[in-house]
Every structure is written in C-alpha cells, then in structure tokens.
Amino acid sequence: WDxxxxxxxxxxYVCVMLHRTHNQMKTYLLQNSEDIRCKCIxxxxxxxxxxxxxxxxxxxxCNCLHVVEPMPVDGKDxxxxxxxxxxxxxxxxxxxxxxxxxxxxxxxxxLLLYMVYLTLLEPMLKRRLFGHSQLIQSDDDVGDQQPxxxxxxxxxxxxxxxxxxxKVEHAQQRWRRQVQEQRKSVFDRHVVxx
Amino acid sequence: MQQxxxxxxxxxxxxxxxxxxxxxxxxxxxxxxxxxVLTWSGVSAATPTEExxxxxxxxDFLDEPFPDVGTYEDFHTIxxxxxxxxxxxxxxxxxxxxKESMWELIKSLLDAWSGWVVxxxxxxxxxxxxxxxxxxxxxxxxLKEGVCLSAFWYSHEQCCWTSNETTFDDRDKCPQxxxxxxxxxxxxxxxxxxxxxxFLYVLWALLFSFxxxxxxxxxxxxxxxxxxxxxxxxLSGFIIRGYLGKWTLLIKTVTLVLAVSSGLSLGKEGxxxxxxxxxxxxxxxxxxxxxxxxxxxxxxxxxAAAAGVSVAFGAPIGGVLFSLEEVSYYFPLKTLWRSFxxxxxxxxxxxxxxxxxxxxxxxxxxxxxxPWYMAELVPFILLGVFGGLWGTLFIRANIAWCRRRxxxxxxxxxxxEVIAVTGITAVLAYPNPYTRxxxxxxxxxxxxxxxxxxxxxxxxxxxxxxxxxPVDDIPDRPAGPGVYxxxxxxxxxxxxxxxxxxxTFGMKIPSGLFIPSMAVGAIAGRIVGIAVEQMAYxxxxxxxxxxxxxxxxxxxTPGLYAMVGAAACLGGVTRMTVSLVVIMFExxxxxxxxxxxxxxxxxSKWVADAFGKEGIYESHIQLNGYPYLDVRDxxxxxxxxxxxxxxxxxxxxxxxxxxxxxxxxxVETLIKDTDYNGFPVVVSRESERxxxxxxxxxxxxxxxxxxxxQDGVVSSSVVYFTEDAPQLxxxxxxxxxxxxxLNLSPFTVTDHTPMETVVDIFRKLGLRxxxxxxxGRLLGIITKKDVLRHxxxxxxxDPESIMFN
Numbered sequence: 001w002d003x004x005x006x007x008x009x010x011x012x013y014v015c016v017m018l019h020r021t022h023n024q025m026k027t028y029l030l031q032n033s034e035d036i037r038c039k040c041i042x043x044x045x046x047x048x049x050x051x052x053x054x055x056x057x058x059x060x061x062c063n064c065l066h067v068v069e070p071m072p073v074d075g076k077d078x079x080x081x082x083x084x085x086x087x088x089x090x091x092x093x094x095x096x097x098x099x100x101x102x103x104x105x106x107x108x109x110x111l112l113l114y115m116v117y118l119t120l121l122e123p124m125l126k127r128r129l130f131g132h133s134q135l136i137q138s139d140d141d142v143g144d145q146q147p148x149x150x151x152x153x154x155x156x157x158x159x160x161x162x163x164x165x166x167k168v169e170h171a172q173q174r175w176r177r178q179v180q181e182q183r184k185s186v187f188d189r190h191v192v193x194x
Numbered sequence: 195m196q197q198x199x200x201x202x203x204x205x206x207x208x209x210x211x212x213x214x215x216x217x218x219x220x221x222x223x224x225x226x227x228x229x230x231v232l233t234w235s236g237v238s239a240a241t242p243t244e245e246x247x248x249x250x251x252x253x254d255f256l257d258e259p260f261p262d263v264g265t266y267e268d269f270h271t272i273x274x275x276x277x278x279x280x281x282x283x284x285x286x287x288x289x290x291x292x293k294e295s296m297w298e299l300i301k302s303l304l305d306a307w308s309g310w311v312v313x314x315x316x317x318x319x320x321x322x323x324x325x326x327x328x329x330x331x332x333x334x335x336x337l338k339e340g341v342c343l344s345a346f347w348y349s350h351e352q353c354c355w356t357s358n359e360t361t362f363d364d365r366d367k368c369p370q371x372x373x374x375x376x377x378x379x380x381x382x383x384x385x386x387x388x389x390x391x392x393f394l395y396v397l398w399a400l401l402f403s404f405x406x407x408x409x410x411x412x413x414x415x416x417x418x419x420x421x422x423x424x425x426x427x428x429l430s431g432f433i434i435r436g437y438l439g440k441w442t443l444l445i446k447t448v449t450l451v452l453a454v455s456s457g458l459s460l461g462k463e464g465x466x467x468x469x470x471x472x473x474x475x476x477x478x479x480x481x482x483x484x485x486x487x488x489x490x491x492x493x494x495x496x497x498a499a500a501a502g503v504s505v506a507f508g509a510p511i512g513g514v515l516f517s518l519e520e521v522s523y524y525f526p527l528k529t530l531w532r533s534f535x536x537x538x539x540x541x542x543x544x545x546x547x548x549x550x551x552x553x554x555x556x557x558x559x560x561x562x563x564x565p566w567y568m569a570e571l572v573p574f575i576l577l578g579v580f581g582g583l584w585g586t587l588f589i590r591a592n593i594a595w596c597r598r599r600x601x602x603x604x605x606x607x608x609x610x611e612v613i614a615v616t617g618i619t620a621v622l623a624y625p626n627p628y629t630r631x632x633x634x635x636x637x638x639x640x641x642x643x644x645x646x647x648x649x650x651x652x653x654x655x656x657x658x659x660x661x662x663x664p665v666d667d668i669p670d671r672p673a674g675p676g677v678y679x680x681x682x683x684x685x686x687x688x689x690x691x692x693x694x695x696x697x698t699f700g701m702k703i704p705s706g707l708f709i710p711s712m713a714v715g716a717i718a719g720r721i722v723g724i725a726v727e728q729m730a731y732x733x734x735x736x737x738x739x740x741x742x743x744x745x746x747x748x749x750x751t752p753g754l755y756a757m758v759g760a761a762a763c764l765g766g767v768t769r770m771t772v773s774l775v776v777i778m779f780e781x782x783x784x785x786x787x788x789x790x791x792x793x794x795x796x797x798s799k800w801v802a803d804a805f806g807k808e809g810i811y812e813s814h815i816q817l818n819g820y821p822y823l824d825v826r827d828x829x830x831x832x833x834x835x836x837x838x839x840x841x842x843x844x845x846x847x848x849x850x851x852x853x854x855x856x857x858x859x860x861v862e863t864l865i866k867d868t869d870y871n872g873f874p875v876v877v878s879r880e881s882e883r884x885x886x887x888x889x890x891x892x893x894x895x896x897x898x899x900x901x902x903x904q905d906g907v908v909s910s911s912v913v914y915f916t917e918d919a920p921q922l923x924x925x926x927x928x929x930x931x932x933x934x935x936l937n938l939s940p941f942t943v944t945d946h947t948p949m950e951t952v953v954d955i956f957r958k959l960g961l962r963x964x965x966x967x968x969x970g971r972l973l974g975i976i977t978k979k980d981v982l983r984h985x986x987x988x989x990x991x992d993p994e995s996i997m998f999n
Contacts, residue, residue: 041362050362051361094352096548101347104326107448115408179414182414182436186702187608193415
C-alpha cells in the first residue's frame with residue numbers, strides 16, 4: 001500500500017469532481033443565454049427604411065459589423081451606414097424577474113387572504129358558534145366597531161392546550177391590540193401621521 | 195459657582211457627543227466626567243443582564259416584554275445623557291472583563307464588530323427590498339395597460355425583449371404583449387378599443403389603491419404617509435412604538451408597490467427611507483448593545499436612512515449627505531463612516547439584483563456630456579425661481595389640505611378619499627400620453643437628449659437628410675409639428691401634476707414626494723429648454739446667441755434644462771442644498787453640470803426661504819405637533835427662564851417629593867392625581883434645596899416591584915432617597931430605599947438665565963426638562979414642551995399645537 005499513490009488518486013478524484021461541478025454550473029448559468037443581447041438601431045438611409053437588429057452576442061462583439069445581418073448596403077456604403085447605427089449591449093436576469101414577481105404575488109395573496117379572514121370570516125364564525133350575546137361583552141372598544149377585537153379571546157376556550165399554541169394566541173391578541181391602538185391614533189384621533 | 199462648574203462640565207462633555215463642535219476634549223477633561231458628574235449610582239447594577247449578543251430564548255419573542263427600569267413610554271422623549279452614560283458603563287465593563295480570559299477577549303471583539311455586522315445586514319436587506327420593489331412596480335405599472343402572453347410576469351419592455359417583430363417605427367409593439375382591449379375583443383385600434391382600455395386602466399388603478407389602503411388600515415396603520423417627518427422626530431429622541439416594526443416593514447413594502455403602480459402622483463423614495471429604517475430597527479434587536487440602548491439605536495437608524503436614499507436614487511454619497519442634512523439630529527463622525535458603509539453595501543446589493551437590465555441603479559441615468567454656456571445661467575436661475583415659488587405654493591397648499599383632513603369630516607373617510615383621488619388621477623391621466631405612463635419613465639424621457647434615432651413625439655425635429663454626424667453631436671434643428679404637440683401636452687401635464695400632488699401627498703397610503711417634484715421641475719425645464727433651443731436656432735443673429743451659438747453647432751441641450759428644473763423644484767420643496775446637488779449629479783453622471791445645478795438649488799432655496807423658513811418635512815412635523823426642536827431655528831428674543839418656567843403665578847405649587855418624609859401612599863396619590871413625567875426631590879418642604887430628579891415611570895415600576903417582592907412595605911412606609919435610612923421608631927413599617935432611581939445630577943439653571951441659553955442647552959444636550967433654582971432653592975421646572983410652546987408663541991404661531999412631551 002503506497003501512501004503516495006493514494007494521495008495521487010485522491011487528488012485526481014477531487015479534480016474530476018471540481019471539473020464536473022464547474023461544467024454543471026456553466027450549463028446552468030448559460031441556460032438563459034437569451035438574457036444577453038446586443039441591440040442595434042439603424043435609421044433610414046437613402047431608400048432603405050429604418051431597422052432594428054438584435055442578436056445574442058457578448059460585449060466585445062456588440063458592434064454594427066457583427067450584429068447587422070444581412071447587411072442591406074454594399075461594400076462602400078457599409079461604413080457610412082454603420083456610422084449612423086447605435087448599438088447597445090443589454091443584459092437582464094429573467095430568472096430573478098420571475099422569482100421576484102411570483103414571490104411578491106404570493107405574499108400579496110397571503111396577506112389578502114388573511115385580511116379577508118380577519119375582517120369577514122372570523123366574526124361570522126364567532127357569531128355562528130357563540131351567538132349574539134358574546135359580542136355585547138366586548139368592553140374596551142367603545143364606539144370602535146372593529147369585529148376582531150375580542151374575537152380570538154372568545155374563540156379560544158380551552159386552556160389545556162400545549163404552551164406553544166397558547167403563546168401564539170396571546171402574541172396574536174397582543175398584536176391586534178397594538179394595531180387597534182395604532183389605528184385609533186392614525187385614523188380616528190389624527191394624532192400621528194396626519 | 196459649583197453649579198456653573200457642573201453645568202460647564204456637562205456642556206463640554208456632551209459637545210463630544212455630537213459632531214457640532216471642534217473641541218479636543220482630552221485636554222480639558224483629564225478625568226472621566228461620567229463618574230463624578232453623571233452618577234447613576236447603581237443603575238448599571240440595577241440592569242443586571244447585559245448579555246453580549248442577546249440572542250436569548252427563541253420562544254421569548256412571543257412573550258410580552260417586561261418593562262424594566264430605564265425603558266421609555268410610548269410618545270415620550272428619551273434621555274440622551276442617560277443612554278450615553280449607560281453605553282459607556284457597558285463598554286467599560288466589557289473592556290475590564292476582556293483582560294480576564296480569552297473568551298472574554300473574543301466577546302469584546304465581537305462587541306466592537308457588532309456595529310459593522312448590523313450595517314452589513316441593513317445594506318443587504320434594504321438593497322434586496324428595493325430591488326424587489328423596483329421589479330414589482332415595473333411589472334404592475336404595465337399591468338394596467340396590458341399583459342404579456344408568453345410569460346405573465348414580464349413587463350412590456352421585458353416581454354418584447356427577445357421578439358424579432360419590432361420595427362423601427364413601432365419600437366414598442368410586439369405581438370407577445372397585448373393591451374386588454376385587444377385581448378378581450380380582438381380589436382387593437384378604434385374608438386371602442388380606446389374606451390375599453392381607458393375603462394380597464396381606471397379599474398386597475400382603483401383596485402390597486404383600494405388594496406393598498408385596506409392593507410394599511412387592517413395590518414399596519416403606521417405604514418401610511420412618507421415617513422420622513424416621523425423618522426426625523428424619532429432620530430431626535432422621540433419614541434413611537436411600532437413605527438419601525440416588522441409588520442410596518444412588510445406592509446409598507448407591499449403597499450408601496452401597489453400605490454406607485456396605481457398611477458397616483460407619488461414616489462417611492464421617502465417610503466424607502468422608512469423601509470430601510472425598519473430594517474435597521476429589525477437588526478438592532480439582534481444585539482443587546484443596540485436593542486437596550488435607545489441612543490445607540492439612533493446611530494444605527496441614521497445610517498439606515500442613508501442606505502434607504504442610496505437605493506432609492508442609486509446615489510450612495512447623496513444618501514449619506516441626505517441623512518446628515520435632512521434626517522439625523524446628532525451625527526457624530528462614527529455614524530458618517532458607518533452610513534457610508536451601509537449605503538455602499540445597499541448600492542452593491544441593488545446592482546447585483548439588476549432591476550433595470552442595464553447595470554444602472556436608477557431609471558434616469560443619462561449619458562450625454564455636451565457642455566453648457568455661461569449665458570444659459572439666466573434660464574437656469576429662472577428655473578430656480580420657478581422651483582422656489584412652486585415649493586412655497588406646494589407646502590402651503592398641502593399643509594392647508596392636511597389640516598383640513600385632520601380637523602374636518604374629510605378625515606373620517608380615508609378609504610373613500612384614496613379611491614376618489616385615484617379615480618380622478620386615472621381619469622385625467624389617461625388621455626395625455628405623458629401622464630399615462632409612470633412618472634419615472636416620464637422623467638427619464640425628459641432628461642434624455644434627442645439623438646437621430648429617437649422616435650418619440652418630443653424628438654420630432656426636422657432632420658437634415660444629408661446629415662451624417664455621429665449620433666451624439668446633432669446640431670440644433672428646427673422643431674417639427676410633433677414637438678409643438680408635445681409642448682401642449684407637457685404644459686397640460688404640468689398643471690395637472692401641480693394640482694394633483696397637493697391632494698395626494700399625505701393620504702393614508704405610503705407616498706413620497708421626490709419623484710412628483712422632480713417631474714414638475716423636469717416638465718417645466720424641458721419646456722424652457724425647447725423654447726431656448728428654438729430661439730437660438732431661429733434667431734441666431736441676436737447678440738445673446740451670436741457669441742456662443744454658431745449655426746450648425748449643438749448649442750442647447752433641453753435635457754439639461756429638465757435636470758436643472760427637477761433639482762430646483764426638489765430643492766424648493768425640501769430645502770435641501772448640498773445633498774440635492776450630489777444626488778442629482780450621481781443620478782446623471784454629469785460632473786460638468788454641477789454649476790448649473792448648484793445655481794438652481796441656491797436660487798430656489800433663497801426664493802422659497804423668503805416666503806417661509808420651513809421645508810415640507812418640518813411643516814408636517816409642526817402640523818402633527820411632534821416635540822422636535824429644530825437645530826436651524828434661531829432664538830433671538832430677550833426672555834428669561836423665569837418667564838417660561840412652571841408653575842406660573844396662578845398655578846398650584848410644584849409637585850415635589852421630599853428626601854425622607856414622603857410615604858408610599860403619598861407617592862401613589864401624587865402619581866395618580868398628576869400627569870407629570872417626573873418629580874424633583876428636595877431636602878424638605880421648608881428648605882426646598884434640590885437633591886435630584888426622579889422619573890414617573892421609574893417611580894411607578896419601583897413601587898410596584900417593591901410591593902410585590904419586598905416584605906414589610908405597606909402604604910405607610912416611608913420612601914427615602916438618602917444613602918442611609920432615616921431614624922424611625924421601631925414600630926414604623928420598613929422604609930423603602932429608592933436611591934437607585936434618583937438622578938443625582940439634574941440640569942439646573944438660575945432664574946435669570948436668558949432663554950437663548952436655555953434653548954441652546956436643550957438643543958445641544960437633548961434634555962427633556964431643566965430645573966430652575968434661585969440661591970440654591972428650587973423655583974420651578976422647564977420642560978421641552980414649555981420651550982417649544984414658548985418658541986411657537988414668540989413666532990406668533992399657535993402654542994397649543996404642541997401636543998407631545
């Protein structure tokens with residue numbers, strides 16, 4: 001058993017693995033090869049009308065000669081034609097755009113669902129489960145018609161649930177009270193942020 | 195004499211606290227003044243748990259935080275000196291412990307580096323959120339007009355990115371992106387399609403703004419408005435609990451996108467500052483160094499504000515200067531360096547997300563470098579005057595409208611108000627192509643110069659067909675009919691924007707005002723620029739133009755006039771100076787244009803200041819009655835402390851506690867009957883010599899604590915503030931020692947101190963109250979509210995508008 005040979009083999013193995021990961025990363029990154037482009041805008045010239053040319057080339061090839069194909073003018077006029085064209089290199093990340101928009105829409109959707117639950121469903125559930133009399137007992141919201149003031153309090157009857165759930169409920173109730181206070185300051189009494 | 199020495203020590207020591215002085219204190223203060231002058235004897239012992247990086251139990255964040263001694267109530271001002279002294283105590287303890295073991299040394303290094311870690315995290319999160327906001331706004335704004343069929347998450351420009359069907363004349367059209375009318379009925383042109391598009395545009399705008407205001411109302415009412423006036427107040431020492439909370443952060447981000455996409459005349463820069471400060475607050479809670487000390491927290495918030503402006507404009511240096519000039523109250527050099535770092539990290543993060551696909555940070559980055567001429571300073575100064583006048587008009591009109599919203603029935607229907615304003619905006623904005631698109635795109639188009647390849651109406655110049663110049667150096671050309679048409683539409687857009695922004699800023703959705711002001715200025719500037727350009731072309735033989743404008747040369751750049759106009763209007767409204775110029779030239783990359791921008795900014799500030807000293811943010815602070823003592827106001831009246839102090843002649847006498855003869859019951863009655871924030875402690879009611887000052891909240895908590903924990907403390911127990919217990923009979927119940935909550939060095943002035951000095955002391959030291967003595971005997975008290983009311987009275991404003999303490 002030769003330790004040098006083992007080290008040699010190990011070294012080879014590591015190199016092969018790195019090479020493979022490198023190739024994988026390259027194919028992944030260049031998957032969206034249409035995310036780079038060179039856009040050349042050429043104005044009308046003599047009797048040729050204006051045109052826009054686009055190609056997926058890299059920055060060093062982003063000039064009139066590489067992108068404008070087929071060239072509408074002949075040899076002598078190519079330079080004059082190209083002088084008027086404006087070529088710009090642009091890149092974007094379509095993956096980022098897709099992920100961002102979908103993430104944003106899902107967060108917005110969740111918030112809307114929660115809002116609908118808080119404002120519409122919960123008082124309906126509460127009324128159906130416990131009848132009208134419980135609503136009158138809500139004390140500290142004189143004149144405040146917010147339905148979910150003590151709703152959760154009434155809904156959570158059992159105290160024998162494990163600690164975690166109780167804590168979450170208490171935290172949620174505390175949050176609601178805070179939001180109510182904020183709402184009173186901002187919307188009703190116009191004390192802050194008017 | 196003793197008091198004068200102590201006062202001057204405190205004065206000099208706190209000068210070190212902020213960057214407004216040039217003293218070198220190590221010469222004057224060979225001793226550390228903290229021990230002698232500011233003895234909070236036992237406070238550092240009383241706050242036992244000063245954990246290093248207080249990660250704590252993860253479940254504890256669900257528990258209600260127990261208010262301990264040294265925290266502040268909502269809507270109160272902090273005690274800057276106490277916070278500074280506590281931080282120094284903490285630092286000294288860590289430094290002394292670090293010599294003990296290797297682990298303590300590592301902990302001390304971590305403590306030193308925690309500031310930088312917080313800045314890094316703030317930069318990363320703000321940059322990410324700004325990138326998300328930009329991408330989402332881009333998409334949702336286009337959603338009002340149509341949708342991309344191949345991939346619904348692409349905006350108009352992104353959808354047509356890869357298409358090969360774009361032509362030179364219809365650069366924006368491609369078959370993958372269709373307007374709603376075309377999608378629903380199949381017709382792209384015609385009156386029916388126009389009406390259907392119009393209707394759907396208004397419908398989408400109403401839907402977005404309704405969602406925004408509902409979310410704000412249900413989840414986080416503090417997320418409305420711009421946020422900068424409240425952040426200014428918070429940074430000066432005010433506490434608004436929940437204003438920088440997690441729900442406020444989430445709702446502000448989500449609803450900002452909705453509000454901007456709905457086509458309302460508002461921007462996202464001010465709300466981005468609020469978002470960045472929320473991120474700052476969020477990361478402060480990771481380290482006890484910042485979460486337990488309100489003074490240190492405000493240092494972090496100043497830096498976070500800089501990061502916010504940095505990502506809003508793509509202007510890191512401008513962001514730091516904005517934080518220094520507009521937002522922060524105390525800005526020591528350490529904060530400058532940290533703000534720079536936070537702004538840098540935020541800008542870097544935003545660039546790596548790359549929301550605009552061209553490696554720029556802001557939508558209106560322009561790249562021309564044509565020179566300007568000295569004779570053009572005349573129209574630039576005129577634009578500056580316009581900016582100042584518009585700023586004054588806007589501030590007065592907006593404050594009047596906000597006051598009406600605050601006091602009359604209009605304030606009772608916030609949701610209806612938002613929907614109504616959105617409806618009016620959408621209905622009036624759609625017909626005019628310059629108001630139909632988003633304001634950022636409008637500004638971008640106005641800032642850009644017309645090359646030979648532009649196809650917009652604004653660039654419809656009559657081209658010389660034999661012209662073969664390269665695209666950057668187009669000589670002045672006569673305007674075609676498209677340009678005159680565009681001028682009409684721009685003039686209408688200007689009037690519309692001027693009027694509608696007054697009603698939009700201050701509604702109950704996140705709203706900023708940088709972009710609308712810049713839009714107003716850009717439109718005015720472009721109109722002036724085109725006028726000057728045409729005059730120079732058609733009358734090139736006039737004396738003014740003959741010197742600098744040859745026919746066939748590129749003399750006038752209307753895009754530059756638009757930039758100058760935008761700077762002038764923004765300066766007129768916010769009264770920024772240096773930060774404005776730096777932001778503008780970071781936006782445009784044109785260092786050649788610093789002089790015109792400076793000229794316009796200075797002119798607009800002069801003109802606007804002639805009508806009223808306050809910018810829009812200070813005016814809103816005044817409208818809300820926040821206790822903000824502005825460093826810019828000068829107090830030049832000859833009143834004395836005795837004119838302002840309370841109690842006045844007909845008031846009941848000052849409520850004091852004695853050193854060792856008040857009972858627990860007396861104290862509780864005093865707390866219940868009055869609503870003062872603190873009480874002076876004197877030796878006895880006869881001699882009235884001052885011992886110290888005790889805060890109401892500390893008193894309440896200490897007595898509650900004592901009743902629960904200590905045995906033998908009943909209502910008739912005597913409360914004493916001395917070091918040793920008073921001599922009492924054995925039959926008396928056990929006395930209660932409250933020396934640890936007593937501030938033994940309250941600030942005092944004599945009754946003949948001029949108010950000028952008193953105001954200066956309040957401003958520079960961040961005091962909340964100051965006691966007035968004569969010959970060592972306590973006469974009265976001056977609070978910050980009294981100072982603000984007095985200043986308002988001296989300036990003939992309503993002193994009753996100061997609401998908070």
